[in-house]
Structure formats: C-alpha cells, structure tokens
Amino acid sequence: MxxxxxxxxxxxxxxLRREAREAMAAAWDVVGNPSSIHAEGRRARGLVEDARAAVATAVGGEPRNVVFTSGGTEANALALTPGVHGKSHQAIDRLVVSSIEHASVLAGGQFTPDLIARLPVHRSGLVDLDALRTMLAGGPPTLVSVMLANNETGAIQPVAEVADLVHEAGGLLHVDAVQALGKISFDIIKLNADFLSVSAHKIGGPKGTGALILASNQIGPSALIRGGGQERGRRAGTENVPAIAGFGAAVKAAVAAxxxxxxxxxxxxxxxxxxxxxxxxxxxxxxxxxxxxxxxxxxxxxxxxxxxxxxxxxxxxxxxxxxxxxxxxxxxxxxxxxxxxxxxxxxxxxxxxxxxxxxxxxxxxxxxxxxxxxxxxxxxxxxxxxxx
Missing domain, CATH: 3.90.1150.10 (Aspartate Aminotransferase, domain 1)
Known part of the structure; x- marks a missing residue:
C-alpha cells in the first residue's frame, strides 16, 4: 500500500483552509460588480470590505489603507515605484534593497538598475545596520526595502531598527511580510513601516491575491495599473471578489489560531x-x-x-x-x-x-x-x- x-x-x-474554501464558494454565487451601486453590487462590495477589514486587523493597519493586488509580487512592485513623497516632502528616486530579498524586490519594481543599491547582510543572515547607516548618510531621501522574515532561512530582521535609520534620513521603508503573516505577530505601526506586503496563499488562502498595506493614506506609491477608480485609485481593475473573500476568511482563521x-x-x-x-x-x-x-x-x-x-x-x-x-x-x-x-x-x-x-x-x-x-x-x- x-x-x-x-x-x-x-x-x-x-x-487551502476550509474557511477560505467556503467563503470562496459563497462568493461565486454573488453576481454583482463591487463598483456597482445596486443591491447586487453592494453585496459584492460588502465581501471585499469585510476582507479588507480582516487584513487590516491582522497587521494593525486601517482598512482604507489596504490595497488588494494579484499577490505578494505585485504588492512589492507597487510599493517600489519612484517619485513617492516621503516625510521630507521630497520625491524619492533612490532604492536600497537588502541582498536577501525575494526576487520580486530584488528586481526593483519601477526603479532603473542605476538607482538601486543592495544592502549587505551578516553571516547570520541579518541586515548590516552600520552599512545601511553609511548608505543613507549624505544622500537624497531613499526608499528602503527589507523583508520581515526571510523565505529561505526564516531569519527575522530588525525592522524597527531599520525604520529608525531610514526615517532619520528622511526616507521611507517597505517591508515584505509575506512569509511572516500567520507565523509571527507584528504590527505595521510598531514596526514603523510605511508599506507592508502580504499574500493570501501563504496563510491558507487562494493563490493570486495579496495586498499592500500603507501606514498612512497621506503617503502612497503611484498606481501600476491605471484606468479605473478601484482600490481608491491605487490599483485599477475589477476586484477578484471570490479570491479576496477567501483571503479574508484565511487571515481571520490564521489570526484566531x-x-x-x-x-x-x-x-x-x-x-x-x-x-x-x-x-x-x-x-x-x-x-x-x-x-x-x-x-x-x-x-x-x-x-x-x-x-x-x-x-x-x-x-x-x-x-x-x-x-x-x-x-x-x-x-x-x-x-x-x-x-x-x-x-x-x-x-x-x-x-x-x-x-x-x-x-x-x-x-x-x-x-x-x-x-x-x-x-x-x-x-x-x-x-x-x-x-x-
């Protein structure tokens, strides 16, 4: 045998978690477009907003600052867009990524290769904070991307310390939290991150959906996909209601467990x-x-x-x-x-x-x-x- x-x-x-499967099956029978104002549309919108609130709660953010995407890779690419205004109110056009990031971050999003620098790590797998301090000194405001937990080693990075250095230099911090969600507790505000990426299929949700969470609605990247007003103009295209509903159910189950x-x-x-x-x-x-x-x-x-x-x-x-x-x-x-x-x-x-x-x-x-x-x-x- x-x-x-x-x-x-x-x-x-x-x-796929049972809760996600059931939520998706129910959502397949919801006919409305979530952008429509009639009853059917409002019902679809309700499913999306319920999931948005669940994702926000899981990471200590606000629902209005959750942007649904096609997954963690798109969420990372959305975050890494030049021209975003930091706390110094200067446009940020330089990117620093740690050398152990996921390929979707190492690719640099919309930054050209000449504007991307790689932050070294120690033998332990943790980022070199002294090197980061040197890289940030004297230069223009910088967008820095450091993952919360590495997808290969599992090493958890000192993100709060990274955030202090980045913000002191007038920059912004993006954190890829795809592997951390559902495995360790974290809070976007306590981490002091400006953007946070997560993915549904790492926590028992469906493949093909994720989210970028913003710490504030005053700071945000430029939309990669334009042509509609969905997601508060941050990501055009009709929302994938069944997948998003499954994401919301999965994150609720993960938080409860x-x-x-x-x-x-x-x-x-x-x-x-x-x-x-x-x-x-x-x-x-x-x-x-x-x-x-x-x-x-x-x-x-x-x-x-x-x-x-x-x-x-x-x-x-x-x-x-x-x-x-x-x-x-x-x-x-x-x-x-x-x-x-x-x-x-x-x-x-x-x-x-x-x-x-x-x-x-x-x-x-x-x-x-x-x-x-x-x-x-x-x-x-x-x-x-x-x-x-």
Missing part, C-alpha cells in the same frame, strides 16, 4: 532539526538568530540540493531547495551567497517548512527519509536514486 505523501514546503504555498498553531509547529521543527544535525558536517543556517517557528534551511557541504530534493520526492516527502519562484529550476541560493557562503554550501541548501497540519509522524518520515538518502548522496553517487 502506497504511503500518504508528506508536505513540508509550506513556505512555497499552503493548503495564532500562537497555538505556531507553538506546536516550532516544537516539531526543533525535533526535525535534532534529527538533521546527526549528519556530520551539517549546517542549519541562521540558527543563532530569531527565526520563523516553521522554517529550517539545512545543508551539508558537497550535497547536491537538486538530487536531494528529487530523492525526498521519491520517498514521498515534498521539500524545496529554497524559493519556489525560479520556474522549477534548482539554483544556488542567492541568500546564502549574500551571507558569505561558498558554492559548496549555496548549492546544497534544502528548505523544510512546516505548517498547521504537520504531524509528529511527518517529521519522523522526513528524518527517516534523510537517513536513507544522506549516506548515498553524500558519496555523490547520483545513480543511487534509480534504486529508490
């Missing part, structure tokens, strides 16, 4: 790491700093991540080699390269990410699979996979 597959790639995407879910997940994650550490030469990246409770980035020098991921898959365990946004290609980790690791480690990294449905038995299966794979793979005998 074939064993049930084990899913340990929750940072890539999550299963909160710390209880993640405390259990962290216990499982720690037990998984104990098993992985039994391999000589193994490294758990960013293990000495605060991390997401569900995330482990693991490597052994000389291990080929692509071969290991395939090996785990053949054993019925879904893991990844890092970010899921590289068209199915396994590439060296740019995050580990930025942290100062050589190719022997950047090509070896395997990411395990757990979620609210992960069980003790899943962790046991993953450890067992690794023990079966490791000795053969670390001999660099790729033909061993043919025997699994």
């Amino acid at each position: 074939m064993q049930e597959r084990i899913y340990l790639d929750w940072n890539a995407t999550t299963p 909160g710390n209880d879910d993640m405390a259990s997940v962290e216990t499982l994650r720690n037990r998984l790491e104990e098993g992985l550490r039994q391999t000589r030469g193994s490294v758990i990246f960013s293990q000495d700093v605060l991390r997401l409770p569900n995330t482990t980035l693991f490597g052994v020098a000389g291990l080929k991540a692509e071969t290991a991921v395939v090996g785990f898959d053949l054993e019925g365990v879904a893991v990844s080699s890092g970010s899921a946004c590289s068209s199915g290609k396994v590439q060296p980790s740019h995050v580990l390269e930025a942290m100062g690791y050589g190719s022997d480690m950047t090509k070896s990294a395997i990411r395990f990410s757990l979620g609210w449905e992960t069980k003790d038995a899943d962790v046991d299966r993953a450890i067992k699979a690794w023990r079966k794979l490791s000795s053969a793979l670390l001999r660099r005998d790729e033909t061993v996979l043919e025997r699994f």
Whole structure:
C-alpha cells in the first residue's frame, strides 16, 4: 500500500483552509460588480470590505489603507515605484534593497538598475545596520526595502531598527511580510513601516491575491495599473471578489489560531532539526538568530540540493531547495551567497517548512527519509536514486 505523501514546503504555498474554501464558494454565487451601486453590487462590495477589514486587523493597519493586488509580487512592485513623497516632502528616486530579498524586490519594481543599491547582510543572515547607516548618510531621501522574515532561512530582521535609520534620513521603508503573516505577530505601526506586503496563499488562502498595506493614506506609491477608480485609485481593475473573500476568511482563521498553531509547529521543527544535525558536517543556517517557528534551511557541504530534493520526492516527502519562484529550476541560493557562503554550501541548501497540519509522524518520515538518502548522496553517487 502506497504511503500518504508528506508536505513540508509550506513556505512555497499552503493548503487551502476550509474557511477560505467556503467563503470562496459563497462568493461565486454573488453576481454583482463591487463598483456597482445596486443591491447586487453592494453585496459584492460588502465581501471585499469585510476582507479588507480582516487584513487590516491582522497587521494593525486601517482598512482604507489596504490595497488588494494579484499577490505578494505585485504588492512589492507597487510599493517600489519612484517619485513617492516621503516625510521630507521630497520625491524619492533612490532604492536600497537588502541582498536577501525575494526576487520580486530584488528586481526593483519601477526603479532603473542605476538607482538601486543592495544592502549587505551578516553571516547570520541579518541586515548590516552600520552599512545601511553609511548608505543613507549624505544622500537624497531613499526608499528602503527589507523583508520581515526571510523565505529561505526564516531569519527575522530588525525592522524597527531599520525604520529608525531610514526615517532619520528622511526616507521611507517597505517591508515584505509575506512569509511572516500567520507565523509571527507584528504590527505595521510598531514596526514603523510605511508599506507592508502580504499574500493570501501563504496563510491558507487562494493563490493570486495579496495586498499592500500603507501606514498612512497621506503617503502612497503611484498606481501600476491605471484606468479605473478601484482600490481608491491605487490599483485599477475589477476586484477578484471570490479570491479576496477567501483571503479574508484565511487571515481571520490564521489570526484566531495564532500562537497555538505556531507553538506546536516550532516544537516539531526543533525535533526535525535534532534529527538533521546527526549528519556530520551539517549546517542549519541562521540558527543563532530569531527565526520563523516553521522554517529550517539545512545543508551539508558537497550535497547536491537538486538530487536531494528529487530523492525526498521519491520517498514521498515534498521539500524545496529554497524559493519556489525560479520556474522549477534548482539554483544556488542567492541568500546564502549574500551571507558569505561558498558554492559548496549555496548549492546544497534544502528548505523544510512546516505548517498547521504537520504531524509528529511527518517529521519522523522526513528524518527517516534523510537517513536513507544522506549516506548515498553524500558519496555523490547520483545513480543511487534509480534504486529508490
């Protein structure tokens, strides 16, 4: 009898929550356009606004400052637009992004490459605050983008300290919080961020919807998609009502489960790491700093991540080699390269990410699979996979 597959790639995407599925099914029967003023339109508008309030509550923002997008990537691109006016009232036309950001931030949005600088990080995976201070000194006001939690290592960044430096220099701060939502508690005001990006499918909502949250309606980026008055003129196009309704239901469920879910997940994650550490030469990246409770980035020098991921898959365990946004290609980790690791480690990294449905038995299966794979793979005998 074939064993049930084990899913340990929750940072890539999550299963659809029951609450989100039910909210979407109900929304499919709502015929109105949310911009219409008749009863049908008002009903659709009500679903959108209920979800907007739920997202705002989850991050400590105001509903009027939530802009729905097609996902985290669009939310990031919307935030990274030149010409936005900062607290100094000067137009900001320079961008600094940390070197471990998601590809959608590293791309720089609408900034041209000559206006983008990369902020280095320490070996721990945390941003270099002294380097940021130097980069901000004496220059024009700058938009800075630093993620709250890294999608590969799980390292949680000192965003509030970054915000102090950025605002002292008259700039603005964008925070990609896609991986943090539903895993740790945070508040856009306490973080002192100006813009915050989130995504539905990382918390049990549908793929294809996300949001950019603004700290104030007085400061905001220019619309990327124009031609309609939707989202207070910040993002044109008829809203995807079923997906947004599912997003709202998912974020409510994630907030309600909160710390209880993640405390259990962290216990499982720690037990998984104990098993992985039994391999000589193994490294758990960013293990000495605060991390997401569900995330482990693991490597052994000389291990080929692509071969290991395939090996785990053949054993019925879904893991990844890092970010899921590289068209199915396994590439060296740019995050580990930025942290100062050589190719022997950047090509070896395997990411395990757990979620609210992960069980003790899943962790046991993953450890067992690794023990079966490791000795053969670390001999660099790729033909061993043919025997699994």
